[in-house]
Amino acid sequence: MNFDLNKKKLREVNNYLQNIDRKDNKRKFELSNPQGQHAICVGLKDEIDVTIKGHTGYYCAGMNQKANITVHGNVGTGVAENMMSGKVIIKGNASQSAGATGNGGTLIIEGDASSRCGISMKGINILVKGSVGHMSAFMAQKGNLIVFGDADSDLGDSIYEAKIFVKGKVKSLGADCVEKKMDEKNINELNKIFKELNISEDPKKFKRYGSARKLYHFKIDNLSSY
C-alpha cells in the first residue's frame, strides 16, 4: 500500500500506520514524497514494514515498537528516538542525536551520524556504517553503539553500562570512558549481532570502549571531572 505525502496529510498517514487492523493482511507500506517532514512514522506499534522514499525531518520513527522502517534518504535530528523494539534502517546520513534514549531494537545508519549519536541510550543496538560526531554515546546507559568508521571527540562521555565498539579512529574519549579489552565474549556478542543482520564484518577489527566506573559515586577526588 502506498501513501503519497504530497497528497495525504501526515496526521492521516501516521494515524493509519499507528492503528493497523490486525485482521487485515496488509503489512507492507511505502511512503513517497516525505519532503523532510517531521515526526514521520512515530509511535508505530505493530509488526509492519514501512519504506520511506526520500529525506525526513526530525524524530522519524520516534518511539518505534516492533515496526521495520527503512528510509531511502537522509534523516533529521533524533531518528528512532526512544525506540523500544523493531528495526530502523537509514540508507543515507543521520543528523544529531540518532537513536537517543533508545530502549531496544536496532538502528542501522548506512552513512554517517552526526553528534550525540546514541545519547542516553538505554538498551538499543545502534550500528553506524560510517562515522559518528562528537559526544556520541554521552551518558549512554545500556546497549551497543557499533561504529564502522571513526568517532569524533569526547566519545562516551559520562558513560554508564553501554558498550561502544569502533573500527576506525577515535579522536578523544570523554570523561570516565576508557578503552577496554575486546575479549572472547565481546567478539561473540558482536558476531551474533552481525550474523542476525547479515553483515559480513570481522569483530576482531573493532576496539571496545566503556565506563571506567569512577564517576559512579560522587567523590571529591574526582573533582576535576565534574
Next chain:
Amino acid sequence: MKKDLKEFKTFPSSVIKEIHRAANEGIYKIRGLGAKRKVPDFDDLVFLGASMSRYPLEGYREKCNTSVILGDRFAKKPIKLDIPITIAGMSFGALGANAKEALGRGASAMGTSTTTGDGGMTKEERSSSKYLIYQLLPSRYGMNPEDLRKADAIEVVVGQGAKPGGGGMLLGQKINKRVAAMRTLPEGIDQRSACRHPDWTGPDDLEIKIQELREITNWEKPIYVKVGAARPYYDTTLAIKAGADVVVLDGMQGGTAATQDVFIEHVGIPTLGALRESVDALKELNMHRKVQLIISGGIRTGADVAKALAMGADAVSIGSAAMMALNCNADLYREDYEKLGTEPGFCHHCHTGKCPVGVATQDPVLEKRLNPVDGGKRLKNYLSTLTLELQTLARANGKSDVRNLEPEDLAALTVEAAAMARVPLAGTDWIPGFKKY
C-alpha cells in the same frame, strides 16, 4: 567578666559553621526541599475584601466555582479539574511507591491531577490517579510510548524552580532494584539526570518535539511545558510559541529531592515576581486564559492559592506541602530525625533515603510508616481545606468563580512585593517602577 559577643554581620555564626564544614568535607551540601531563606512572597500581599463598591457573596449560600479546564488550546481531550490545585511532579525514586500512591489517592478524591517525575510512571500511581500528568524529562528514565498513551497529559520539563539549569541527582543509597530497573542503571550508584534534553535544544526544536508527542498520542493530550523561574517573561513567550497548551512555572522556593544547597538558595527568582512576568507575557500575546498557567514554588495555604489566581494564574501546583500532608516533618519517630542530625520541622534530608516518616525513601521498613490509604485521606483533607479557604477569600471579594479574582483585589505590604507583584503598596497608589502612561 562580661563576654563581648558582638556577632559579625558578614560572618554570622551560621556562615562560620558552613566554612568549617566546607573546610572539613571539601564538597558542597546536597539537600532536599526548597529555599530556606526569606524572599518576598504571597504573605506580603493582602486582599482588600468587599466594600461599598464591591459586594461580597454569602459564604454558605452562593456558589463559588473552583473548576478549571486545562489544555483546550490544541488538545482534543483537555482536562477538567474540580479544584485549581494540582500535585507537582515528584519522582518515583525520590519518593517511595506508597507516597506516590497516596498522592494519587488524595488528588483523585478531590478531582484533581497528580504528576509522575524523573524515573517514569509506576502502576500504583496510574491506577490510583484519576488524572495523571506524565513528565518528559531530559533523562528520559522510564520513558516509553505505552505510558505516554496511558497519561492524561504530557509535561515537557525544561527546568525546576529549585534548580533552573540543573540536572537531577538521586544518590546511590536510594537506588534499590525496582528504581534501578525503571531507570536502566545499576543498583546503588549515584544517578545523575541530564540538565538538557538529549534530542532538542531551543524553542524551535521544542515546537517539533511537541508535534512529535502530539502525533504519537493522536493530538488528544494536553501538552504542558514546565520551566523554572529564570526568565519567565521570555520562557512563557517561547513556550507559547512552541505550541504549549499549558505553561507550568516553578518559582525559586520550589522543592526538590536532592540538589546542591547553593543552587537552591541562589539560582532563580521568587515565585511572586516570576508569576507577574509570566502573566505579562500571556496578556501581551493575548493568550491569557487560552494557554493556562500553573504556578508553583512555596504554595502552602488557601490564601497563597487565592493570591496566585488573583495575579493571573489558572491553577497552582504543590510539592513540599503535599509531602507535609503525608507527614513529612511531622513529630513522629523523633529518634530517626535525631539520627539524621535534625528535628521535626527542620528536616530537609530527602536525599539520604532515610526519611523518618516513610515518604522520601525506598527502605521497605521505613516505607511501611506511610499507609497509602491514610496518606491519601490526609492529602484529601488538606486539599479540601485549601479549597474552602480559597472560596472564602473569593467570596469576600465578591467573586462567584475563583478565577475572577484580580490584581485589583490586592494590596502589598512591602515595597518589594508591590514592585514584584505590581500591586500598590497598601494605603497608597504607588507601584514602584510602574508608570501608568
